[in-house]
Amino acid sequence: MGKLCSFLEKHKRSFPIGLSGNTGMGYILTGGISPLSRSKGLAIDQIIEIKGFWGNGKEFHLLRPNTKNELTNEWKALCGAAIFLGIITQVKLKTQPLRPLLSWTANLSFSELSECINQAESWPNSLSLQWIYGDDIFAHAIGEIKNTDDESVMIKLLEKLPFSRNRIINKFNNMKSLPNLSFGNNNNYNNSNHSEVLGLLGPAWQEKNKQVLKILKELINKRPNKSCYIASQQLGGLTHLNDLDTSFIHRDAIWKPWINGAWEAHNQAKRKRTLEWMTECWNNLEFICPGVHLAQIHPHLEWHKKELSSAFEDWLPNLEELKAIHDPRNIMPPLK
Known part of the structure; x- marks a missing residue:
């Protein structure tokens, strides 16, 4: 995605890539x-054409339907479950005008993370919050600047966020240039x-905010390895509005927490303990x-059936x- 970002920048265009520029298709x-x-x-909402081969070897070439009445199960399946x-082999994507990005990064305390999440849940769609919680808590808010007024509004919102140290507000040309959501050079x-x-x-945490954060703190304190962490990024806004159904069915989601479980390479006992912690x-x-x-x-894991059910539900x-x-x-890969 980083290469795509760099190519589009030459033409003053952009595509909503993720937190890492190293990911691919x-x-x-x-x-x-x-x-x-x-x-x-979402990225799948930008797809207008897909080419490839089914598992049975037959070639396909599908165009984005114009209306829900034209929607096929094949298109819905490929947008979110193609794997x-x-x-x-090929996709054709919509792109957007390249605009500068506003970035806010800081290290937070536990209570400050709770307040940042609370504030972010009432933000305009132009801003989003990402955070990572391990030995430390690091947060990153990102917004696209459409005009001077928009920038002024976002800066005022970002300046309201609490922080412990290392707060930096900066502007960047594209997603690829943004600071990583990581713990820097921490050897752990x-x-x-x-x-x-x-x-x-899942949905907004709202009044459950402190309850969820308390659970997160307890889980982090139980980490079997210092490289284990829990992080999250914010959805909402246009991710809720899909004019065509896709296999990403959780359109009401506001938060995507992800659990990173790590263990010493080739140590099966510690692998087992980490997977238990993730569960x-x-x-x-x-x-x-x-x-x-x-x-x-x-x-390859025993929870595959459950993750499929939780990802796709009735679909x-x-x-x-x-x-x-x-x-x-x-x-x-199997669907069972």
Whole structure:
């Protein structure tokens, strides 16, 4: 996505890429949640043409339907669940005018994170909040500047946010140039670990804010490895408005917390303990985040069936029918 961002910048255009510029086509096809999604929509909402091969080897070329009446199950399935059905070789995407971005970053205390989340839930669609919670708490608010008045409004909102230290408000040319949502050079977050990631989806926390944060604090205190963390990004706005149905069914979601579980490479006992911690996190957060975002899939883990059910709900049987037609030999990842 970083290369796409750089290419489009030459033509003064942009695309709502995610927090990492290192992701590829999978980012788009699994939904594509960007810090700009609240004002631009999901990445799958930008698709206007798809080419590829079904699991059975047959080639396809689908154009975005103009109306819901023209919508096919195949289009709905490919926008959010393509990985289970076939291989995508080409997509045609809508792009937007390139505009500067406003960035706010800071380290927070536990209570400050609670207040930042509370404020963000009443923000205009032009702003979004991302945060990561491990040994420390780091937050990143991002907004697109459409004009001088818009910038003034956003700065006033960002200046209301509490912080402990290292607050920086800056402007950037594109998403690829933004600071990473990470703990910087902290040696606890190293490359000698293996990891799994589970993304959840749920509504605004509102009056449950302090309850959820208390649960998060307890879970972080139980981390089996210092590289384990819980992070989140904000949805809403245009992600709620889909003129065509897709396989990203949790359109009412406001928060996408993701659980990053890590363990020492090749240590099966510690892997087992980390996966147990991830399961505990999921079980404890499910009441406020009942959905799953399958940006990562886990057919090798015992929770794969549950993650499919939580991601697709009533749409899952239809996906299974399409898989029986287009991938009868289960060449692609399983839907069971």
